[in-house]
Amino acid sequence: MGMQFTLRESRALYGLLAETTSDIILKTNCEGFVVQASPALEQLGFPVPNMLIGPHLLDLVGHTHAGIVGDALAAAIEGGRVGRWVEFPAASADGTEHWFELQLRALTDAKGKVYGALGVMRCVDERRAMSDRLFAATYTDALTGLTNRQAFISMLEHMLDDGPDGCLALFSVDFFRAINMKYGQATGDGVLVVFADLLRELLRGEDMISRIGSERFAVLLPRTDPEHAEAICNRVVRTLGDLRQTVGESRMAITASASVARVAGTLDETLERAEMALFVAKAKGRNRLEREKA
Template sequence: MNFTTQDSSALYGLLAESASDVILKTDLGGFILHASQALERLGFRTADRQSPPCLLDLVSPESRDEVQRAYADALSGAGPGHPVEFPALTTDQRQRWFEIQTRALKNESGEPCGALSILRNVDERRRLEQQLFAATYTDPLTKLTNRAAFVSMLEHMVDKEMDGCLALFSIDFFRTINMQYGQSTGDDVLVVFANLLREMLRSEDIISRIGSERFAVLLPRATPEQAEAICSRVIATLAELRQKVGESRFAITASASVARIADNLDSTLERAEMALFVAKAKGRNRLEMEKALQKVRH
């Protein structure tokens, strides 16, 4: 189809006024010369301003440098014109996320004279991404992070050489509980233990369910002695309580181990797993430290 200048102008007007996306025309300094009506529908107010607003006036301070670089790249032709996401400053006091993509406008001499940008609300997409992230890295039963998230976090701590310890917990005789009371009661046991860990561990500790009846805890900046004291309290408290689970009330115990986060991921896991094996071999309902730090218990 061939459009005259008037046709193109009319078509632009129709698209600009009906779309939920915002179309912005800005000068070389980033000041907004024209904005489609969707700008106000998305919570921005520009009509009562004494001077033209700047594009960066729409952007939260922490993202202004990134948006400014993308805008400068678009004007110079150096950037690929990729979208940039940023939290916006809207007049309704709601935090909203937007994506902006910019292309340079050039005069008859081929020199940049401004830019056209499309501003798109991406709140819904970010919510969906967060839900997908939660589904990927969260255990649906206990709402703790799962094994995939645990491995990633432990690997990060190892790579950054962060001080701390890894604790492993395993509910004792869990298969017997499932067989005697049923799987729904077994699920309740897992939830009860997960909640106990949340209550008794420090706010900075990261708790994950990494297997059927197995839990892992990352204790940042904790020394082996501190980790031993923290985890010993969990084991002792659990054994002292007769938990109400479903229609039954019975004692739940767990075995545990502690290893320093050091060397590499495999070494850290191996040392913690070996200490957990020792705890179970010695009768369960106890905590064992990794071999290098193991203490004599009376």
């Protein structure tokens, strides 16, 4: 059996919800100015009890999303129906960014004429933070903090779809299995972290670095021809070979083999050409870079 309320009971229920929830319950006129709001609005810096003139709904919204919220308000007023939830960053008084979702529905009088909108704003910071953590867990290599193979494949596909204009480089730490066997896995992990940090330091800001396997790394170099890509990546190979890296309690010589190939054709073709050039680099003695054969 459904619950039915008198007008007085409905007002009491509204007051109870407005005063006890962290959601912001607000009422606007047809122009979008807030004419009534729950105390939770104070979290955005608006002193509800002292408001002589309420803010416009869009005053609560970061400028980048004003259009989205404005469209939602217009749809509610014009359509007289419950709108979909929309997400936006709130314009808080202290300058910190908090994300909210908002749903609006039209308010109508006894004759069915729309005289405003009723809205519920709900903070979604925690949910967005959880989504960010899940995204990071899905696309980030936990050891090095680089993007992982899944992210690399997506980025390479995007480069190919966007129009081939760049290069792919592959790096493989030489004799990594022997390092693990001689010094232990903790030292092997340290070698990978050292190499990841070197890649970050020596490559350009626009280059996309991923760990795609045990000791294997891939770099996408957008808008770069093979000659330039070879020069950039050779610098990594030479610098690593010239240094004795400190890993844990040991100082050891770490080297890497590398390859460069154009991003062209299909994903499999691009990877195959880069893999073949890397195989040649290892076959010629490692600690070197080979470019795909034209």
